[in-house]
Amino acid sequence: MxxxxxxxxxxxxxxxxxxxxxxxxxxxxxxxxxxxxxxxxxLEDRDRSLMLLMQSFDSYLLPEQREPALTQADSYLPLxxxxxxxxxxxxxxxxxxxxxxxxxxxxxxxxxxxxxxxxxxxxxxxxxxxxxxxxxxxxxxxxxxxxxxxxx
Incomplete structure (x- = not known):
């Protein structure tokens, strides 16, 4: 039912x-x-995915952690x-x-x-x-x- x-x-x-x-x-x-x-x-849009990752890196990572995270951005995809x-x-x-x-x-x-x-x-x-x-x-x-x- x-x-x-x-x-x-x-x-x-x-x-x-x-x-x-x-x-x-x-x-x-x-x-x-x-x-x-x-x-x-x-999310299939790679550019938008990278923009969202950058925003999250800015919000949640210390400044010294951002550059290493950026070099590994592809490992977080797809969102x-x-x-x-x-x-x-x-x-x-x-x-x-x-x-x-x-x-x-x-x-x-x-x-x-x-x-x-x-x-x-x-x-x-x-x-x-x-x-x-x-x-x-x-x-x-x-x-x-x-x-x-x-x-x-």
Whole structure:
């Protein structure tokens, strides 16, 4: 049974933020499936990538560290968007899937769960997915979150 189908878009201004997406499970279930995907993953524009690297070097490196970092700039490429997912049930934290993959297909059940999630009862009530937008380096990044519940 479909529970949620949410699409959206993030921009670089959303970097270093979290978006909470609530959803409801109307009765206890035996299986919860989640699919999260976002695109694009990679910033293809080399000049823009180098400009972003220079900005980060200026912000985060000591002056004497910048020149050596610049000589290794290619080793940091390609720059990539990164969004990760955490899950809470009506009682609390159920896990986090902080992978670098742009597509996640996850399962949660009483007796098994995808890596990063904790198996256990799937209670009716208010659940929440938290998207952690670590970094958006492209002009925009589209996402889709889908959730299905299989009743007991």
């Amino acid at each position: 479909p529970v949620l189908d949410r699409k959206g878009r993030f921009t670089p201004e959303n970097s270093k933020t979290h978006v909470r997406i609530p959803f409801q499970i109307d009765q206890d279930c035996k299986l919860l499936q989640l699919r999260f995907e976002y695109a694009p993953k990679v 990539k968007n990164l969004i990760t997912l955490s899950l809470d049930d009506p009682i609390g934290y159920r896990g986090a899937c902080h992978r670098h993959d742009p597509t996640l297909e996850l399962e949660l059940a009483v007796d098994h769960a995808s890596p990063g999630l904790m198996p256990g009862r799937l209670l009716a009530g208010d659940w929440q997915v938290t998207l952690s937008i670590h970094c958006i380096v492209t002009d925009s990044c589209e996402y889709r979150l889908q959730i299905w519940a299989e009743r007991s």
